[in-house]
Amino acid sequence: MAGCSEFTLIGRYLTGLGAARADVTLGVGDDAAILQSPADPWLLSALDTLIEDVHFPGDMPAEAVGYRALAVNLSDIAAMGGQPRWAVVGLTLPAMDEDWVAGFARGLDAIAQTHEVAVVGGDVTRGPRAVSVQIAGTSALPPIRRDTACAGDDVWVSGRLGEAAGGLAVWQAGQQGEPRWAGLVDAFLRPVPRLCLGQALQGIAHAAIDVSDGLLADAGHIASQSGVAIDLARAALRPSARLQAFGGTAQATAWLCSGGDDYALCFTAPVTARSTVAQAAQNARTPVRRIGQVRHGHGVLLDGVAVGGAHTGYRHFER
Ligand SMILES: Nc1ncnc2c1ncn2[C@@H]1O[C@H](COP(=O)(O)OP(=O)(O)OP(=O)(O)O)[C@@H](O)[C@H]1O
Ligand SMILES: Cc1ncc(C[n+]2csc(CCOP(=O)(O)O)c2C)c(N)n1
Ligand SMILES: [Mg+2]
Incomplete structure (x- = not known):
């Protein structure tokens, strides 16, 4: 009016x-x-x-x-x-x-x-x-911070990384009406905040961050703020079948690593807590998987090799 x-x-x-x-x-x-x-x-x-x-x-x-x-x-x-x-x-x-x-x-x-x-x-x-x-x-319990990851921890992530970036690409290509890509579009339009998982991880996880800028960038924040290196296993970074179907394997993997907009949780927890983490995730009805290890050192690594800083995630002033 x-x-x-x-x-x-x-x-x-x-x-x-x-x-x-x-x-x-x-x-x-x-x-x-x-x-x-x-x-x-x-x-x-x-x-x-x-x-x-x-x-x-x-x-x-x-x-x-x-x-x-x-x-x-x-x-x-x-x-x-x-x-x-x-x-x-x-x-x-x-x-x-x-x-x-x-x-x-x-x-x-x-x-x-x-x-x-x-x-x-x-x-x-x-x-x-x-x-x-x-x-x-x-x-009620001490909040989980970014600066408290420990060398030796496992690195875990929730959800299907890269799908939101894929969904945005679907939208920008004008293909949002295509039923095959509905799940990707939904991941972008309606990200699910992982509140139950985060709460269930208090007292178990050593550090956590939500993935907004991209996995490599946000894992990098845990690494730099905790004074450790995060070594991710390439084999664990497999995009979903529907994301690969839309973008092809190389683009889907790039979205998974650096697309952002996922709002998944990336967290670290001691190796001894593997079954406790799995139980917490099950209670929270949120799938999680292990994707790497926290090590002494600095930066983010893929299979032990340092990742170059250029394309790790979204930056407002470097477009
Ligand atoms: N204008 C500002 N003044 C003070 N602190 C800020 C300002 N902008 C950001 N920060 C702080 O800097 C830290 C990192 O900010 P950032 O916006 O990158 O948050 P994030 O959770 O890492 O990412 P996202 O915004 O994508 O969720 C946060 O603690 C945030 O509160
Ligand atoms: C139209 C359009 N183009 C690009 C993107 C991608 N994008 C923009 S900001 C951001 C990081 C999180 O933001 P912030 O760090 O400000 O919280 C990402 C991944 C988008 N979502 N929409
Ligand atoms: Mg955040």
Whole structure:
């Protein structure tokens, strides 16, 4: 509706999204939300931004933008093993478009409900289309960090790496209507934040990160921040059959290593915890596999050979 103000938009579409939580005294409507301090000793806070044509194609459905904006933030809480609670959403739109906002709100509400997150506030502005979500969560146990991997650990990863990058390529090739590639497109549009897995790994995993920029890049963050080397086994880095069918083996392997957008968890755990990890993953109903070893040294290796720094993952300022 032309002439509808941001206040109308907030009142009509952006109020009361997500779960009704008992620890929210006051949500949308005042200068700040009023939240009750949790009993859990650790508070977690993170923020991720999605920008049109940088993080999502301009023709992606509004519902998927709303879903994905929260999903990528939940993934950061998952990587720490936390429990998400509250989200604040900054929405920037080039023009008033009620249908778009209604779709965005539906997608955001659905995933917030699923993970019992309350959307307690935000901001609406005019400018190039973008969504910034700030997520807050808690943890009863010490959160899993990036800087605590130990030489000797196994390296594990969840899910089917590379499929989201493949799904984006499907979309950009205009083949999203092709039933054969529906699973790939879904991996891009609706990444699943691995919250149950992250929580199940607390007290077991030594270090964890979520794979947003690409496996080699994100494993590299664990390596550099922990002061260790991560040696991945090429034989364990096999793309799924449907990803190979779409892109061919070489491109599918490149997506798996450096495509990003997966929001899988990459984590390290002691060799003695193999069966405990397997049980935790089973409890979380999330498939995981071992892909390498943490060693003394630095950087990321493939079968013992250092990986060159050029194409390990997404970088905003090196396109
Ligand atoms: N503008 C900023 N000011 C302060 N800290 C920042 C800023 N941008 C990023 N950081 C911090 O730097 C660290 C790495 O940020 P980054 O955005 O790469 O997060 P990530 O989880 O590794 O990746 P992704 O954003 O793809 O999920 C995080 O701790 C983040 O909070
Ligand atoms: C239209 C379009 N083109 C390219 C990509 C790929 N991409 C963009 S940002 C990013 C890393 C994570 O972002 P950040 O580090 O900002 O959290 C990746 C893998 C995409 N998603 N959409
Ligand atoms: Mg992250």
